[in-house]
Amino acid sequence: MLNQNLLDNTLHISKGSFKLEKINNISTNTLTNEYCKKQYKKKDIICSKCYSFKGLNFRKSMIPLLEKNSKLLSESIIPWDNLPRIFDLYFRFDSHGELINLNNIQNFVNICLKNPKTSFTLWSKRFDLIKKFFDNNEKPENLILIYSNSKLNKPLYKLPKYFDKTFNNVIKLNYKSYYNQNTMFIAKKDITKELKTKIKNDYESYKNNFDKDNKINCFQKCIDCLLCYTKNNVKTIIEKTK
Numbered sequence: 518m519l520n521q522n523l524l525d526n527t528l529h530i531s532k533g534s535f536k537l538e539k540i541n542n543i544s545t546n547t548l549t550n551e552y553c554k555k556q557y558k559k560k561d562i563i564c565s566k567c568y569s570f571k572g573l574n575f576r577k578s579m580i581p582l583l584e585k586n587s588k589l590l591s592e593s594i595i596p597w598d599n600l601p602r603i604f605d606l607y608f609r610f611d612s613h614g615e616l617i618n619l620n621n622i623q624n625f626v627n628i629c630l631k632n633p634k635t636s637f638t639l640w641s642k643r644f645d646l647i648k649k650f651f652d653n654n655e656k657p658e659n660l661i662l663i664y665s666n667s668k669l670n671k672p673l674y675k676l677p678k679y680f681d682k683t684f685n686n687v688i689k690l691n692y693k694s695y696y697n698q699n700t701m702f703i704a705k706k707d708i709t710k711e712l713k714t715k716i717k718n719d720y721e722s723y724k725n726n727f728d729k730d731n732k733i734n735c736f737q738k739c740i741d742c743l744l745c746y747t748k749n750n751v752k753t754i755i756e757k758t759k
């Protein structure tokens with residue numbers, strides 16, 4: 518089955534699971550994406566915590582299929598007849614991986630055009646590629662572009678050109694990190710019992726109010742939410758990263 522899938526020249530469609538349950542996707546190989554490899558090494562950005570880099574090491578059987586997609590999508594424009602027919606209402610591009618080049622965008626756009634009844638969503642950090650492509654091409658009505666903000670704890674409220682929403686991550690500290698953050702400039706001898714109790718109480722309040730204070734609006738399965746898969750007035754999506 519796997520070999521057959523690898524031999525033909527059609528794109529592999531993956532079934533969504535966990536948070537993406539019931540939302541199918543066409544994805545690419547994060548592990549061979551030059552941009553992803555570079556970003557993964559950077560500290561203090563969301564790419565250093567990339568679920569795909571970690572996850573694919575546990576799901577090795579997926580790698581050849583994603584690599585096949587990477588090659589098909591980036592090496593040339595896929596003939597119309599070889600593009601998939603999709604019968605889903607909502608569909609995701611790049612649940613794994615990131616845009617590779619302009620061919621990749623053209624092929625995604627063609628899939629949107631071939632399937633006008635499906636709403637497609639693509640998350641990307643490649644503002645450079647998106648701008649270059651859509652400066653010269655029309656964006657399909659059924660494509661929602663989400664700018665994936667790599668900076669942590671800095672939600673982006675301004676939309677980059679051609680994007681419909683931004684996706685942001687904020688980190689909820691565990692007690693140890695919260696304590697360390699609140700005592701890092703205090704001499705050890707000055708950390709009294711009272712101060713420790715105060716920090717403990719403050720942490721409870723921080724923990725309980727975190728979602729509200731940080732305007733978290735991404736917390737369920739996508740199929741039960743659809744904020745990113747429909748056109749609506751929510752332009753900034755904020756998820757809590759633990």
Ligand code: SF4
Nearest residue numbers: 735739742743744745
């Ligand atoms: S906001 Fe909703 S649709 Fe978007 S990623 Fe989060 S759960 Fe999924």
